[in-house]
Amino acid sequence: PGETSVLAGLYGPAEAKVSKELPDRAALEVLLRPKVGLPGVLERSREQLLRQTCEAVVLGVLHPRTAISLVLQVLSDAGSLLSCCLNAACMALLDAGLPLTALFCGVTCALQPDGTILLDPTARQEQEARAILTFAIASSERKVLMATTKGSCSVEEMQQCLATAQRAATTIFQFYRDSVRRRYSK
Amino acid sequence: QYVPVKGDHVIGIVTAKAGDVFRLDVGGSEPASLSYLAFEGATKRNRPNVQVGDLIYGQFVVANKDMEPEMVCIDSSGKSSGMGIIGQDGFLFKVSLGLIRKLLAPKCEIIQELSQLYPFELVIGMNGRIWVKAKTVQQTLIIVNILEACEYMTAEQRKQALAKLSGN
Numbered sequence: 001p002g003e004t005s006v007l008a009g010l011y012g013p014a015e016a017k018v019s020k021e022l023p024d025r026a027a028l029e030v031l032l033r034p035k036v037g038l039p040g041v042l043e044r045s046r047e048q049l050l051r052q053t054c055e056a057v058v059l060g061v062l063h064p065r066t067a068i069s070l071v072l073q074v075l076s077d078a079g080s081l082l083s084c085c086l087n088a089a090c091m092a093l094l095d096a097g098l099p100l101t102a103l104f105c106g107v108t109c110a111l112q113p114d115g116t117i118l119l120d121p122t123a124r125q126e127q128e129a130r131a132i133l134t135f136a137i138a139s140s141e142r143k144v145l146m147a148t149t150k151g152s153c154s155v156e157e158m159q160q161c162l163a164t165a166q167r168a169a170t171t172i173f174q175f176y177r178d179s180v181r182r183r184y185s186k
Numbered sequence: 187q188y189v190p191v192k193g194d195h196v197i198g199i200v201t202a203k204a205g206d207v208f209r210l211d212v213g214g215s216e217p218a219s220l221s222y223l224a225f226e227g228a229t230k231r232n233r234p235n236v237q238v239g240d241l242i243y244g245q246f247v248v249a250n251k252d253m254e255p256e257m258v259c260i261d262s263s264g265k266s267s268g269m270g271i272i273g274q275d276g277f278l279f280k281v282s283l284g285l286i287r288k289l290l291a292p293k294c295e296i297i298q299e300l301s302q303l304y305p306f307e308l309v310i311g312m313n314g315r316i317w318v319k320a321k322t323v324q325q326t327l328i329i330v331n332i333l334e335a336c337e338y339m340t341a342e343q344r345k346q347a348l349a350k351l352s353g354n
Contacts, residue, residue, distance in 0.1 A: 012187075012215070013215040014215055015216045015217075062251055063215060063251060064251055064252055065216075065252075
């Protein structure tokens with residue numbers, strides 16, 4: 001049972017500042033706030049990863065010259081933070097009713113020194129691992145939207161992690177369905 | 187969120203007066219514009235009495251994703267047909283777009299049943315906004331609560347609630 005939790009808030013499509021508006025599509029902005037301290041370079045790079053993943057699924061061309069802001073606040077971090085942020089982002093997009101081409105989910109794999117693959121590692125397991133791979137997987141044919149690696153691994157190991165992540169994605173999408181069902185049937 | 191569509195009737199809130207044009211908040215991604223000449227019987231000399239914060243019921247003549255939405259309060263023949271500034275008092279509240287469509291369906295039982303309870307005035311905007319005015323503030327609030335709850339109540343629960351109220 002995970003203790004990593006992220007609160008996501010989505011605003012928009014709203015009026016964009018003239019300096020930020022794009023003439024043919026919506027401008028998506030992601031803000032990631034850590035639990036303590038000011039956002040640093042790590043948060044900035046994660047924001048860009050999230051932004052590019054979201055831009056791949058959001059149909060921005062339906063809302064030109066608007067701004068969509070996604071704010072993520074980290075409530076607690078016990079490992080696998082980036083995939084938790086990805087899941088929170090997707091649920092926020094879904095709940096806000098934004099037009100999407102597909103849903104996505106985040107899965108983290110930790111590759112241990114002896115070669116075993118651990119899904120959704122805890123902070124301790126992340127530290128002991130040889131490599132940590134995070135994938136964003138789309139709901140349509142389980143295609144890969146985003147892949148990021150920390151550490152070193154071989155190509156075969158990456159393929160194995162990817163296959164495992166794709167299988168795990170099914171469980172997460174089922175969770176999305178159940179949550180939405182519960183929310184809209186009082 | 188509401189996306190403006192040409193021909194939709196909506197309730198807008200006046201946020202600014204910019205020369206000959208009013209800016210209205212319609213709940214979309216940008217404010218809509220409404221010309222002061224787009225009212226019944228309005229001329230350059232005879233301007234409508236619109237203040238910031240007023241409620242206006244109008245329809246969209248221009249509403250696409252690339253341009254700022256434009257509204258008018260007259261129909262194609264120049265008559266107002268119920269559109270224009272919404273009067274004093276009353277209560278404006280927001281509901282989901284799904285409930286609006288249910289209420290605007292041809293044979294909506296909710297409104298028929300409510301009208302047997304108390305007499306009231308009702309304006310429904312496709313942007314999720316409803317304006318209600320009944321004789322007393324209490325009656326107005328009761329109607330507001332029932333409309334908001336209609337989203338989740340089944341027909342039986344609604345009939346029970348109304349029966350309890352009319353019994354009181």
